[in-house]
Amino acid sequence: MTDSTQLPIDRTSHDTLATTGLDYRLLDVTDADAARAWLLAETRGFHDGARSDALIEAQTRDMAGDRVIGVWDSSALDAGSPLATVRSWIMDLTVPGGAALPAWAISDVTVAPTYRRRGVARALLTAELRTARDAGISMAMLTVSEATIYSRYGFGPAAWQAHYAIDTRRAHWRGPTPAGRLQLVAPASLLGEAPAVFARARRVSPGEVDRRTDLWQRIVGVYPAKPQDDKRDDLYAVRYDDETGTLQGFAVYRFVHENAAFPNRLEVTDLVAATDDAYAALWRILVEMDLTDDITAPMRAVNEPLSWMVADRRAVQKTDERDHLWLRILDVPATLERRTYASPGEFVLTVEDDLGFIDGEYLLTVDADGRGTAHPLAESDTDPSSAAARLTLTAADLASLYLGGASAVDLAGSARLTEQTTDAAARLDATFRSAHPPRLSTWF
């Protein structure tokens, strides 16, 4: 496994920024003062409130295994404070078929308002991509604050998230009543077993990524809070064990008291189910919770089966749906061969990449078992058959199609993707389709 903290700094971006007097380098995360300054700069970048010492200490500890980069200006009044930040690490992304693809996760991209629009973010992002590619990582990924920033670097939206509002007075449970056991537990008691349940649950959810230890601690409310976080000590949790006593799922939730009286609103902050029974049992107890009028459930899948489990499906309203995980392919054959496919096919993909990472023609052949083999066409001895579907598309659009969540037909209809052969986009959709729409239930 590559240790990204040991990789050299990208010389191209270092030299580009040096020409404007800026110093691009790795942060020494063992230097507590420097780490604090870096974290405060990142805080400022997202307009967050002041962080407690406890939070800074925890974050400094948790950055130890990450590649933490800053840009400094020695002529600034506060020269010890970086004007730009970025942090990255390698973690697994679930792809269709359930395999894990090690991907370069990029986070904490900020540039101080006083240095914006001078190309600093471009230097940071392109350096991350070059470093990942040179380390043999085939995919980069991030979650985004705005949808307008990253397609210029070849990222495309590839997994979605939806927010739901459920009117529990109207819903009326009509779903199954599983035979396992529900128990209310302290959220922190889930810390030990929850990661293993999530590891099983995520196999059917392309787009899910590893949940780091610090994220689990946040989910169960034992991580120091950010100033803008809701209260952390009001979390509840319920676990579902199957008939053999094995934990198969859990929900973490809180009650929101909008006025002093009942009823309350219930907010589901996390719900992980490794089996259909666990899913039904957990939603049933939440939907039937006494003294509760409605439920809000952010960061859920776009196709929650819940609406099929209640008498009045209009009681389950999707209040928001948006792109969440953005992917950037750095190695086309490696990524295409990692996932499995819904149906056989042969494709010639002509990829246009402004940054030059994956420009070129590729042949993808998917066999009857849904296994793909791919290689650059120029290096191939095997000519594609005349039956191959041929398409021209950008690196960003290939990334959007990769997890099976975007439609090539839609992209062709939007004049983003060009079909060189009849019905090439529909054929690609039939092969790339994922039984479970890609989703990502967390931020990173």
Ligand SMILES: CC(C)(COP(=O)(O)OP(=O)(O)OC[C@H]1O[C@@H](n2cnc3c(N)ncnc32)[C@H](O)[C@@H]1OP(=O)(O)O)[C@@H](O)C(=O)NCCC(=O)NCCS
């Ligand atoms: C987004 C941010 C990092 C951009 O930094 P920057 O140094 O100003 O960006 P650059 O000067 O390198 O701009 C590169 C390109 O991105 C564009 N761009 C930058 N920020 C943008 C934004 N918020 N929306 C749309 N386009 C943006 C620039 O116009 C430029 O376009 P070009 O390639 O066509 O010339 C910075 O504005 C910031 O810190 N924002 C707040 C924190 C944030 O949202 N971070 C992103 C987290 S996912």
